[in-house]
Amino acid sequence: xxxxxxxxxxxxxxxxxxxxxxxxxxxxxxxxxxxxxxxxxxxxxxxxxxxxxxxxxxxxxxxxxxxxxxxxxxxxxxxxxxxxxxxxxxxxxxxxxxxxxxxxxxxxxxxxx
Numbered sequence: 001x002x003x004x005x006x007x008x009x010x011x012x013x014x015x016x017x018x019x020x021x022x023x024x025x026x027x028x029x030x031x032x033x034x035x036x037x038x039x040x041x042x043x044x045x046x047x048x049x050x051x052x053x054x055x056x057x058x059x060x061x062x063x064x065x066x067x068x069x070x071x072x073x074x075x076x077x078x079x080x081x082x083x084x085x086x087x088x089x090x091x092x093x094x095x096x097x098x099x100x101x102x103x104x105x106x107x108x109x110x111x112x113x
Contacts (some may be wrong), residue, residue, distance in 0.1 A: 009032035015065055017072040025069065032059045033099055039106045048074045052101075053086045063087055 013018040014028035026044075030037045033055065043051040048070050056066040071077045090098065091092060 053090045057090045
């Protein structure tokens, strides 16, 4: 809801966790994609993986924006080079298709063992 109330200039800053802080960055992703905040936390996980790369792609991030955002959350990306491999897989997917896939996953019932 905070992201919805921001003006255009302030909303642009939410594309960077360094400028907005991680909670507002994630809230902005929720606003842009329609995927619930708790589901976004699951997508992010504990390290940079394909699901988070797909989320950034669905939100329309460029490669440079995605790397900057991912590096703020996972600083080891600047060292291990994992970003290039993951982003090269998701950048070939249309952002709308990526969002459709993530939205379908997000609306699915989560079954815990």
